[in-house]
Amino acid sequence: xxxxSKPLLWLPFAAGGLVAALVTxxxxxxxxxxLPLGVFHLPYEKMATFAHNPVGKVILLGVVALPAWHAAHRxxxxxxxLGLGSGPLVKTACYGSATVLxxxxxxxxxxx
Amino acid sequence: xxxxxxxxxxxxxxxxxxxRYVFYMVxxxxxxxxxxxxxxxxxxxxRLAQGKPQWESFLAAASSVPGVVFQLVCLAFAVYxxxxxxxxxxxxxxxxxxxxxxxxxxxxxAHYAAWILVSLVVLVAAWI
Numbered sequence: 013x014x015x016x017s018k019p020l021l022w023l024p025f026a027a028g029g030l031v032a033a034l035v036t037x038x039x040x041x042x043x044x045x046x047l048p049l050g051v052f053h054l055p056y057e058k059m060a061t062f063a064h065n066p067v068g069k070v071i072l073l074g075v076v077a078l079p080a081w082h083a084a085h086r087x088x089x090x091x092x093x094l095g096l097g098s099g100p101l102v103k104t105a106c107y108g109s110a111t112v113l114x115x116x117x118x119x120x121x122x123x124x
Numbered sequence: 125x126x127x128x129x130x131x132x133x134x135x136x137x138x139x140x141x142x143x144r145y146v147f148y149m150v151x152x153x154x155x156x157x158x159x160x161x162x163x164x165x166x167x168x169x170x171r172l173a174q175g176k177p178q179w180e181s182f183l184a185a186a187s188s189v190p191g192v193v194f195q196l197v198c199l200a201f202a203v204y205x206x207x208x209x210x211x212x213x214x215x216x217x218x219x220x221x222x223x224x225x226x227x228x229x230x231x232x233x234a235h236y237a238a239w240i241l242v243s244l245v246v247l248v249a250a251w252i
Binding site for chain 1 (some may be wrong): 158169170172186198216242246247250
């Protein structure tokens with residue numbers, strides 16, 4: 013298997029699946045349900061402090077980048093199942109959009 | 125009439141043919157909504173970096189009717205992802221401890237316990 017890129021794709025895929033399963037639902041519950049209900053407030057000062065903290069940065073990168081990569085990899089195989097092909101267009105759309113998200117998140121966390 | 129070429133029917137909709145296939149496709153499509161919500165998180169971080177008014181307008185957009193509808197759809201798919209991911213874990217990564225295979229129920233149960241714990245930690249962290 014020397015030179016195979018599969019483990020490089022698979023490890024973050026599995027990690028992303030786990031992070032998405034454990035963390036993403038509660039994040040959506042907060043931002044999409046408890047925040048609109050007024051139960052949570054997420055004030056700017058608090059969120060900026062969290063994003064400024066190195067541990068906070070790692071957590072934020074983890075909850076965005078890993079599930080995004082997981083989604084990209086899975087959407088690529090799903091596109092094939094849906095008869096949309098598995099050529100460079102599908103690859104670019106899936107991995108490309110995830111890469112953009114990860115790069116934007118990383119650069120924002122570096123300036124915050 | 126002249127020629128009537130054979131057209132292969134429903135190639136892209138093969139998964140509608142059986143309940144099992146529909147569940148499979150819904151399970152795989154959860155990743156689309158996970159990805160879309162990641163995009164929303166990225167947008168939130170961009171707005172946070174821009175400053176307080178931008179962050180507050182992001183929160184207002186997230187709390188608007190379209191924002192809430194979008195996120196509730198994402199939430200339904202995200203929960204379905206969690207349930208199916210936990211169910212798959214003992215099949216994808218069987219565990220052997222001291223020569224004995226760990227029962228699948230124990231692995232799935234541990235994941236549900238971790239899910240509850242992580243959710244509580246995030247809720248408390250967002251609350252205080």
